[in-house]
Amino acid sequence: MFGQQKAPRVPAINLTLYSRPNCHLCEKMKVTLERVARRYPFKLAEIDVSTNSELEKTYGSEIPVLIIEGRKTAHYYIREEELLQKLAEYY
Numbered sequence: 001m002f003g004q005q006k007a008p009r010v011p012a013i014n015l016t017l018y019s020r021p022n023c024h025l026c027e028k029m030k031v032t033l034e035r036v037a038r039r040y041p042f043k044l045a046e047i048d049v050s051t052n053s054e055l056e057k058t059y060g061s062e063i064p065v066l067i068i069e070g071r072k073t074a075h076y077y078i079r080e081e082e083l084l085q086k087l088a089e090y091y
Helices: 024-037 053-059 080-088
Strands: 014-019 043-048 065-068 071-075
Touching: 014 024, 024 043, 024 080, 065 080, 071 080
Parallel strands: 014 043
Antiparallel strands: 014 065, 065 071
């Protein structure tokens, strides 16, 4: 159509954050994710490992654990710049 432009398609990047309640490192990572989401939108699934014994066994000693598109990307901490760089690979 003349005069109308389609919005560019933004890839739906899927992130998973394995965390647990009362985890200060988890809260820090969530703040970083919130800041980065302003620049690179993504879908975030947050999973509480304390609700599942298998997840607790797999991720409990490393939380928070960040998964991007099925790949373990970070645990404990990720700098904002590093996360921006990782997400830029999908755009």
